[in-house]
Amino acid sequence: MTTPQLSTLTAEPEAQEPPAPISERRSRLRLPFSPWHLVLIPLSFLLVVPLLWMLVTSLETEGEANRFPPVLIPESPRFENYSEAWAAAPFGHFFLNSVMVTLVVLVSNLIVCSLAGYAFARVRFLGRGALFVTLMATLMVPFQVTMIPVFLIVKWFGDNVWAGLGIDHIGALMLPNLATAFGIFFLRQFFQTVPVELEEAARVDGTSRLGVLFKIVLPLSLPALSTLAALTVLTSWNDFLWPLIVITSHDQMTVPLGLSYFQGAHRVKWPLLMAANVMSLLPMLLVFVGAQRYFVQSVANTGLKG
Amino acid sequence: MTEVEFRDVTRRYAGGVTALNGLNLTVAEGEFLILVGPSGCGKSTALRLLAGLDKPTSGEIRIGGAVVNNLAPGERDIAMVFQNYALYPHMSVYRNLAYGLRQRRTPRAEVDRRVRETAELLQITELLDRKPGQLSGGQRQRVAMGRALVRKPQAFLLDEPLSNLDAKLRNQVRGDLKRLHREVPVTSIYVTHDQVEAMTLGDRLCVMAGGEVQQIGTTDDIYNRPANTFVAAFMGSPPMNLIPGVIRSGLLHVGETEVTAVPSPDGPVTVGVRPEHLQLHPSYTDGMVPARVDFIEPLGSHVLVTAQVEVDGGRVPVIVNAPAGTELASGARIGLALPQERTYFFDAETGDARRTRERVSLGHA
Amino acid sequence: MPALLDRVGRSETLSGWTLVSPAAVLIGIFGLLPVVMSLVLSFQHSDLLTPETPWVGLDNYRKLAEDPVFVEAIKHTIVYTALFVPGTMLVGLFVASAMNRSVRFISVYRTTAYITMAVSTISQGIIFLWLTDRDYGLVNAALNSAGVQSQPFLASPTQALYVIVAMTIWGWTGFSVIVYLAALQGVPAELHEAAAIDGATAFTRFRTITVPLLGPANLFLVVWLTINALQLFDEVYATTRGGPLRATTVIVYYLWDRAFVQFDAGYAAAMAYALFVVILLITAVQFRIARKHAHIS
Numbered sequence: 001m002t003t004p005q006l007s008t009l010t011a012e013p014e015a016q017e018p019p020a021p022i023s024e025r026r027s028r029l030r031l032p033f034s035p036w037h038l039v040l041i042p043l044s045f046l047l048v049v050p051l052l053w054m055l056v057t058s059l060e061t062e063g064e065a066n067r068f069p070p071v072l073i074p075e076s077p078r079f080e081n082y083s084e085a086w087a088a089a090p091f092g093h094f095f096l097n098s099v100m101v102t103l104v105v106l107v108s109n110l111i112v113c114s115l116a117g118y119a120f121a122r123v124r125f126l127g128r129g130a131l132f133v134t135l136m137a138t139l140m141v142p143f144q145v146t147m148i149p150v151f152l153i154v155k156w157f158g159d160n161v162w163a164g165l166g167i168d169h170i171g172a173l174m175l176p177n178l179a180t181a182f183g184i185f186f187l188r189q190f191f192q193t194v195p196v197e198l199e200e201a202a203r204v205d206g207t208s209r210l211g212v213l214f215k216i217v218l219p220l221s222l223p224a225l226s227t228l229a230a231l232t233v234l235t236s237w238n239d240f241l242w243p244l245i246v247i248t249s250h251d252q253m254t255v256p257l258g259l260s261y262f263q264g265a266h267r268v269k270w271p272l273l274m275a276a277n278v279m280s281l282l283p284m285l286l287v288f289v290g291a292q293r294y295f296v297q298s299v300a301n302t303g304l305k306g
Numbered sequence: 307m308t309e310v311e312f313r314d315v316t317r318r319y320a321g322g323v324t325a326l327n328g329l330n331l332t333v334a335e336g337e338f339l340i341l342v343g344p345s346g347c348g349k350s351t352a353l354r355l356l357a358g359l360d361k362p363t364s365g366e367i368r369i370g371g372a373v374v375n376n377l378a379p380g381e382r383d384i385a386m387v388f389q390n391y392a393l394y395p396h397m398s399v400y401r402n403l404a405y406g407l408r409q410r411r412t413p414r415a416e417v418d419r420r421v422r423e424t425a426e427l428l429q430i431t432e433l434l435d436r437k438p439g440q441l442s443g444g445q446r447q448r449v450a451m452g453r454a455l456v457r458k459p460q461a462f463l464l465d466e467p468l469s470n471l472d473a474k475l476r477n478q479v480r481g482d483l484k485r486l487h488r489e490v491p492v493t494s495i496y497v498t499h500d501q502v503e504a505m506t507l508g509d510r511l512c513v514m515a516g517g518e519v520q521q522i523g524t525t526d527d528i529y530n531r532p533a534n535t536f537v538a539a540f541m542g543s544p545p546m547n548l549i550p551g552v553i554r555s556g557l558l559h560v561g562e563t564e565v566t567a568v569p570s571p572d573g574p575v576t577v578g579v580r581p582e583h584l585q586l587h588p589s590y591t592d593g594m595v596p597a598r599v600d601f602i603e604p605l606g607s608h609v610l611v612t613a614q615v616e617v618d619g620g621r622v623p624v625i626v627n628a629p630a631g632t633e634l635a636s637g638a639r640i641g642l643a644l645p646q647e648r649t650y651f652f653d654a655e656t657g658d659a660r661r662t663r664e665r666v667s668l669g670h671a
Numbered sequence: 672m673p674a675l676l677d678r679v680g681r682s683e684t685l686s687g688w689t690l691v692s693p694a695a696v697l698i699g700i701f702g703l704l705p706v707v708m709s710l711v712l713s714f715q716h717s718d719l720l721t722p723e724t725p726w727v728g729l730d731n732y733r734k735l736a737e738d739p740v741f742v743e744a745i746k747h748t749i750v751y752t753a754l755f756v757p758g759t760m761l762v763g764l765f766v767a768s769a770m771n772r773s774v775r776f777i778s779v780y781r782t783t784a785y786i787t788m789a790v791s792t793i794s795q796g797i798i799f800l801w802l803t804d805r806d807y808g809l810v811n812a813a814l815n816s817a818g819v820q821s822q823p824f825l826a827s828p829t830q831a832l833y834v835i836v837a838m839t840i841w842g843w844t845g846f847s848v849i850v851y852l853a854a855l856q857g858v859p860a861e862l863h864e865a866a867a868i869d870g871a872t873a874f875t876r877f878r879t880i881t882v883p884l885l886g887p888a889n890l891f892l893v894v895w896l897t898i899n900a901l902q903l904f905d906e907v908y909a910t911t912r913g914g915p916l917r918a919t920t921v922i923v924y925y926l927w928d929r930a931f932v933q934f935d936a937g938y939a940a941a942m943a944y945a946l947f948v949v950i951l952l953i954t955a956v957q958f959r960i961a962r963k964h965a966h967i968s
Contacts, residue, residue: 033774033775034772034775036769036772037774037776039769040769040774040780043766043780044779044780044783044784047766047783047784047786047787047841047844048783048786050795050799050802050841051790053801053802053809054798054801065807066806066807067807068806068807068812069815069816070807070809112693112694112697113694115690116690116691116694118690119686119690123683123686123687123690124683125684125685125686125687125688125691126684126687128687134703135694135695135698135702137703138698138702138703138706140951141702141706141947142898142901142902142943142946142947142950143902144902144926144927144947145705145706145709145940145943145946145947146702146705146709147705147930147943148705148709148719148930148939148940148943149708149709149712150701150705151719151931152708152719153700153701153704153705153708175701176701178697179693179694179697179698181698181702184694209686209690234788238791238792240791240792240793240905240908241904241905241927244908244927245927245931256791256792256794257793259791259793259794259797260908260909263793263797263909270801270804270807273797274797274798274801277794277797277798280791280793280794281789281791281794284789284790284791285786285789285790287789288786288788288789289782289786292782292785295785295788295849296849296853299846299849299850299853300850300852300853301853357864357868358868359864378867379864379867379868380867380868380869380871380872385868386864386865386868388861388864388865390859390861394862394865394866394880395884396883396884405866405869405871406868406869406870409869409870409871410870453865453869457869
């Protein structure tokens with residue numbers, strides 16, 4: 001019988017695998033894989049079948065698309081649909097506009113909401129409580145209530161400050177979204193969890209208030225900032241109603257709006273429309289898959305705290 | 307009839323980790339057996355295998371003589387008290403206690419009777435309408451015990467049930483547990499890493515390390531006849547001193563000092579003596595182990611002296627109990643006398659006890 | 672006042688307001704000011720272009736109460752919400768339960784559930800228009816092979832709204848699954864183990880342990896989904912434009928139409944405010960019910 005040396009008394013051999021959950025323990029059938037795959041595969045397939053069908057159609061010819069029952073696999077994938085769709089509408093403009101709007105809104109939110117969130121979290125200033133409640137109250141107001149006046153406000157900016165901020169310009173898409181109460185709320189929550197001692201130590205060392213924010217707090221808040229960034233990018237890119245209200249010129253349209261216009265112009269050219277759809281969807285799908293855990297975390301946390 | 311038996315039970319995980327290796331253990335009917343050892347020793351694994359929350363890689367588990375390997379936890383007629391209590395947070399204490407009985411379709415009147423009986427026994431009757439979230443740690447612990455008791459199972463499984471309580475409460479509940487087992491002597495298997503709990507509560511102890519049994523026996527067996535250096539050092543606080551030495555021509559050598567004659571074969575040994583058995587002499591004489599005082603810790607009832615002993619290849623610290631009021635300067639040379647009958651010899655390589663009892667004839671110069 | 676400032680710390684107040692001012696200004700202009708403006712607008716007659724906006728008092732609200740299209744829109748919105756909210760929750764719970772295990776590739780499976788969150792509303796609309804196309808759609812092909820006649824779906828005044836329900840359930844499944852998955856994983860494994868030892872089968876455990884503990888997740892979803900359902904617009908615009916024959920005209924669609932197509936902004940503002948009040952009321956009621964329920968159980 002071997003006796004472990006005294007030094008190994010404290011060693012903890014971690015089990016490589018958690019004990020099998022009760023439901024999986026006794027499968028009389030010895031399958032090489034868990035029986036749950038038989039449920040999960042069809043389920044997942046069903047969930048993504050609309051997207052898959054969109055993809056399949058985007059590679060078909062018009063003749064194949066207009067056949068019934070539908071062709072499940074195109075004879076030879078017609079990638080020309082994509083180049084044709086791109087040429088049929090100013091997609092270059094659409095993407096560029098979306099990127100610019102999203103980028104500006106993202107950067108602006110990150111900066112403005114960080115400043116404000118930090119102030120609300122750590123700076124004791126007169127009127128802090130009242131201001132916070134007032135700003136948070138805006139979260140309760142649905143967009144439909146504010147959209148008409150914001151239209152008028154943006155119109156005013158366009159007429160009196162700079163045309164680029166006004167109706168039918170992408171500036172109008174950026175302006176109302178440069179800061180959100182949600183962003184402030186979210187970052188404030190997170191900043192409050194950063195240990196105050198770190199900031200105090202820096203202040204004692206002579207760092208300014210702003211310096212503490214940029215050198216200590218923000219670097220520690222990367223997960224929260226990433227989450228806010230992911231959410232902001234998704235909401236901004238996929239926003240439809242506001243661009244619909246403000247933009248009419250094709251060269252100022254963002255991707256969702258442009259897609260809608262494309263749909264109007266090429267209603268029954270399904271393969272073409274699907275190709276346009278795939279192109280429009282791809283950026284956000286990629287962002288989502290890449291930043292998946294941030295999205296999941298943010299939704300899960302809001303949901304659990306109710 | 308409710309004997310619990312592990313027959314050569316092994317649990318291996320993918321990746322090669324063996325959490326439990328060939329456990330052979332029989333718990334007698336009505337016995338309170340304690341599985342004790344450090345984290346990762348396999349005690350919790352053994353308990354979970356017994357509960358049916360995990361499946362052994364090989365071996366048989368029997369409850370009441372019947373093999374239960376393929377039975378679901380609910381079919382084994384066992385009850386478990388979890389370390390974190392696992393009380394159903396959305397149910398009242400009453401419903402928590404009643405849950406197991408309700409699952410077995412026990413008639414409502416019977417359920418009510420048994421729940422109230424158990425609540426009475428554990429003094430939680432006033433808490434029956436409250437939810438777990440409204441209870442203190444100690445109260446929750448009693449509800450967890452109650453949930454197990456009310457089922458009148460064939461065996462009780464307890465997974466470190468006291469570890470989340472503060473020290474004072476822990477002592478109190480330890481006493482309660484002992485009293486409870488006296489009144490309701492159900493076969494119980496209790497897991498803990500705390501050796502005080504183990505020694506005070508158990509009819510028998512099973513000391514484990516690295517997935518293997520080190521020794522099974524009563525507190526007396528374990529404490530006074532340790533089977534190897536692990537058991538010797540694990541049980542007892544402060545732990546037994548283990549001093550490397552060599553027996554040459556029938557004489558024990560510690561470092562460069564010839565200590566005493568020992569009727570044991572030649573070769574390297576590990577000498578084990580508990581602090582309370584080692585005798586401290588303020589000056590060194592032949593037949594003792596020389597040491598140099600490191601520091602002293604007065605404890606009121608006695609004084610703990612930590613000293614350094616020269617051995618082959620270095621120094622080892624040795625702790626010895628001294629009477630209250632002992633004053634020794636750091637660096638002072640003292641002598642440590644090995645007691646008759648209380649000095650243990652272990653194989654220097656395997657750690658196994660050379661003989662369960664050694665009579666040492668101490669030659670005083 | 673000076674004493675107050677001294678107490679709070681003059682420099683703190685200054686730095687505080689400096690840090691907060693960009694956000695405060697932006698949200699003030701685009702978040703708070705519009706709320707007031709909208710209220711004022713609802714008492715006026717405005718076409719968004721001419722600066723003259725004559726005061727009409729409660730006229731807009733009165734017209735609203737008698738507007739048959741508005742009443743229809745309310746009906747449609749209610750039907751939609753009543754189907755969408757439970758539907759999304761049930762589907763989400765079902766999928767989350769299936770995905771709440773640690774088999775190989777589980778992260779891939781879960782991604783397929785989450786991914787509907789990334790699909791824009793317009794894209795959804797276009798895909799479903801194509802899927803449910805009467806002549807060439809995949810759904811009708813599947814129905815035909817099962818012996819069922821082709822359906823008009825979005826082209827039918829009776830079916831269109833229900834198709835939109837199905838479409839938006841698909842779109843929101845990702846969100847719902849995330850919430851439920853987090854809630855399911857929040858149930859400590861020990862509770863399941865204790866229940867198993869107590870003799871409960873897997874289904875009983877789900878019913879008596881898991882589901883009751885989903886309370887907070889359920890409340891969150893009911894509130895969030897209802898608020899979103901009452902504001903349905905994009906998907907309607909992308910598919911039916913409120914038709915056929917106004918069958919899918921929901922409140923916000925009608926609102927938008929009146930404000931930016933008919934240029935009747937005052938009236939639309941009144942409608943928006945009415946909707947706002949309704950949303951607040953419904954949310955308050957839901958919270959009240961939830962609190963009562965929590966006390967009883």
